[in-house]
Amino acid sequence: MFGPGFFHRTGDSPAPRPSLRRLARHFGPFFRPYRGALAGGTLCVLIGLALGKMPPLITRFLVDRVLAPVAAAPWTEPLYRASLRRLGIAVAAMLGVSLLASWLMAVRTRVMRRAGAGLVLDIRLKVYAHLQKLSLRFYDARRTGDIMSRITGDVEAVERLFTGFGDRVLTDTLNLAVTAGILFAMNAKLALVALLPLPALIAAIRWFSRRARPLFRQVRDRMGGIHAKLQDNISGIRVIRAFNTEELESEQFARENREFYATQMKEADLSARAFPMIRFIEGLGAILVTAVGGWMLLRPDPEISLGDLFAFSAFVLQLYQPIGMLFHAYTHVLQAAAGGERIAEFLEEAPDIADRPGAIELPPARGEVVFEDVSFQYQDGIPVLDRVNLRARPGEIVALVGHSGAGKSTLINLIPRFYDPTAGRVLVDGHDVRDVRQDSLRRQIAIVLQDTFLFNGTVLENIRYGRRDATREEVAAAARAAFADEFIEQLPKGYDTEIGERGVKLSGGQKQRIAIARALLADRRILILDEATSMVDSRAETMIQQALAALMRGRTTFVIAHRLSTVRHADQILVIEGGRIVERGRHDELLARNGAYAAMCREQFRDTISA
Numbered sequence: 307m308f309g310p311g312f313f314h315r316t317g318d319s320p321a322p323r324p325s326l327r328r329l330a331r332h333f334g335p336f337f338r339p340y341r342g343a344l345a346g347g348t349l350c351v352l353i354g355l356a357l358g359k360m361p362p363l364i365t366r367f368l369v370d371r372v373l374a375p376v377a378a379a380p381w382t383e384p385l386y387r388a389s390l391r392r393l394g395i396a397v398a399a400m401l402g403v404s405l406l407a408s409w410l411m412a413v414r415t416r417v418m419r420r421a422g423a424g425l426v427l428d429i430r431l432k433v434y435a436h437l438q439k440l441s442l443r444f445y446d447a448r449r450t451g452d453i454m455s456r457i458t459g460d461v462e463a464v465e466r467l468f469t470g471f472g473d474r475v476l477t478d479t480l481n482l483a484v485t486a487g488i489l490f491a492m493n494a495k496l497a498l499v500a501l502l503p504l505p506a507l508i509a510a511i512r513w514f515s516r517r518a519r520p521l522f523r524q525v526r527d528r529m530g531g532i533h534a535k536l537q538d539n540i541s542g543i544r545v546i547r548a549f550n551t552e553e554l555e556s557e558q559f560a561r562e563n564r565e566f567y568a569t570q571m572k573e574a575d576l577s578a579r580a581f582p583m584i585r586f587i588e589g590l591g592a593i594l595v596t597a598v599g600g601w602m603l604l605r606p607d608p609e610i611s612l613g614d615l616f617a618f619s620a621f622v623l624q625l626y627q628p629i630g631m632l633f634h635a636y637t638h639v640l641q642a643a644a645g646g647e648r649i650a651e652f653l654e655e656a657p658d659i660a661d662r663p664g665a666i667e668l669p670p671a672r673g674e675v676v677f678e679d680v681s682f683q684y685q686d687g688i689p690v691l692d693r694v695n696l697r698a699r700p701g702e703i704v705a706l707v708g709h710s711g712a713g714k715s716t717l718i719n720l721i722p723r724f725y726d727p728t729a730g731r732v733l734v735d736g737h738d739v740r741d742v743r744q745d746s747l748r749r750q751i752a753i754v755l756q757d758t759f760l761f762n763g764t765v766l767e768n769i770r771y772g773r774r775d776a777t778r779e780e781v782a783a784a785a786r787a788a789f790a791d792e793f794i795e796q797l798p799k800g801y802d803t804e805i806g807e808r809g810v811k812l813s814g815g816q817k818q819r820i821a822i823a824r825a826l827l828a829d830r831r832i833l834i835l836d837e838a839t840s841m842v843d844s845r846a847e848t849m850i851q852q853a854l855a856a857l858m859r860g861r862t863t864f865v866i867a868h869r870l871s872t873v874r875h876a877d878q879i880l881v882i883e884g885g886r887i888v889e890r891g892r893h894d895e896l897l898a899r900n901g902a903y904a905a906m907c908r909e910q911f912r913d914t915i916s917a
């Protein structure tokens with residue numbers, strides 16, 4: 307029953323657990339501030355409802371007291387005038403009622419729309435704040451586009467609970483009860499006739515909702531799939547161009563869209579069957595009333611008047627109108643529930659890296675970093691770090707070298723607590739990083755990551771990211787130390803040049819230097835450089851090394867570098883292989899040992915010579 311591509315999506319959307327209680331638990335608190343609006347909107351609808359009962363009653367008065375007597379009696383001038391006046395009053399009353407009802411509708415729409423928009427705002431901010439707390443593990447397992455589609459589209463779906471549902475349920479139910487009451491008061495037998503199709507209607511609605519619910523969820527999931535594909539393609543547009551895979555990608559995008567389309571069509575088919583069926587059953591009530599009412603009227607000594615029948619027919623329509631409305635509202639609820647479930651899945655995601663209750667503020671660090679028997683795995687059963695022990699004394703430079711995939715980046719990711727070790731402890735100044743507040747820990751650490759990320763904004767803003775209160779002079783000094791000032795000053799607007807999406811207007815090496823400047827400006831006790839100079843040329847690298855050498859003084863620095871010339875002067879060099887430290891020592895010690903490090907050095911030396 308699920309189309310292709312449904313199952314591989316499970317990472318993004320675990321099997322929906324339909325539970326209205328679950329939704330109420332998550333979204334109930336959001337509705338609370340809008341109780342006033344909800345009450346106001348409900349009041350408007352209630353008054354509108356009462357007004358809606360007037361026209362049929364006025365019509366009944368008009369037919370029985372004004373029009374019928376005139377039709378029955380011979381025409382006379384005074385009767386004509388009196389009746390005309392009554393007609394005028396009745397019409398004026400109808401007009402007044404209509405106007406008032408319209409005005410109330412305007413008030414209600416305004417109140418409810420504002421509340422709905424406020425609700426969306428609140429939920430979106432809450433979900434965003436929650437996402438900020440979730441660990442990198444969460445992001446590792448999800449597609450960016452799908453996350454975005456939940457924060458944008460699905461949050462709006464929840465709003466339908468408000469605009470499509472909120473004040474309607476109470477009022478429609480009330481309307482139903484009042485109308486049924488009026489009908490029974492007018493004529494119980496005819497009222498029963500009018501209600502005959504009701505069980506069939508309820509059955510039809512249940513039939514619909516059973517089928518609609520999973521479809522609505524699928525529609526939302528597939529929309530997430532489209533977003534994810536799109537996001538992937540836009541980020542990877544250069545690769546697509548380079549490998550001429552436009553057609554392949556278009557096909558895959560088309561497939562996502564066709565799946566979405568197919569689900570929508572299923573939903574449309576279902577609606578196309580359900581809505582007319584429900585409408586027909588509604589109409590049946592009126593037809594039955596006309597038939598039975600007409601027959602009652604034709605019998606000798608009719609128990610109802612002609613006006614009764616008119617009013618009755620109008621009220622029967624009003625009886626089924628709220629039922630139809632409730633049904634629509636219900637559809638909205640189902641759709642909102644589908645979106646709500648997708649958001650609830652996020653909100654239920656507990657931040658696995660959270661401050662422990664009573665976590666302390668890490669005092670300004672001396673910068674000692676210790677790993678005690680640290681093991682780590684991203685996925686169960688695939689160890690990435692295996693009983694790593696290391697001690698970086700304050701102010702030391704620790705170099706991590708090793709082949710690609712050895713676990714170097716993973717190791718340094720544990721220092722700012724991006725992930726928690728599966729076993730063992732990471733200590734900063736003797737504090738287990740899990741015992742201190744994350745913000746106080748991260749305030750002491752500056753990082754230049756392997757894949758440089760710059761935000762949309764100016765060069766200045768990007769460098770200043772690590773210390774928002776830095777002056778222009780301090781920014782320039784940091785840029786100088788990172789050998790970035792030279793090219794920055796050549797940019798059209800210098801430090802005020804906007805760097806576009808992911809800094810596309812800069813070269814890889816230029817971006818790296820900005821990232822280094824950012825880390826330097828942040829001025830933290832612990833500095834982590836993951837391949838920070840991999841993209842700059844050797845000349846710039848030597849210069850950056852010199853500048854860094856000065857800056858590293860008094861800071862504990864972790865350097866990951868493939869180019870071994872850059873790690874020569876480190877206090878300790880740790881050689882990592884398969885998640886283990888296989889060798890450690892200073893450059894000459896390791897060369898003398900003639901082990902893995904020496905082999906790597908020879909390899910690189912050969913490469914440099916042959917290059």
Ligand SMILES: Nc1ncnc2c1ncn2[C@@H]1O[C@H](COP(=O)(O)OP(=O)(O)OP(=O)(O)O)[C@@H](O)[C@H]1O
Pocket residue numbers: 446684685690708709710711712713714715716717756
């Ligand atoms: N977010 C992640 N989720 C799952 N596995 C990961 C993740 N990041 C890295 N890995 C895996 O962990 C292992 C170590 O990766 P890591 O990035 O630490 O290597 P590295 O030594 O930094 O390599 P390189 O020199 O290429 O940067 C690799 O096998 C990689 O596939």
Ligand SMILES: [Mg+2]
Pocket residue numbers: 714715716756836
């Ligand atoms: Mg790495």
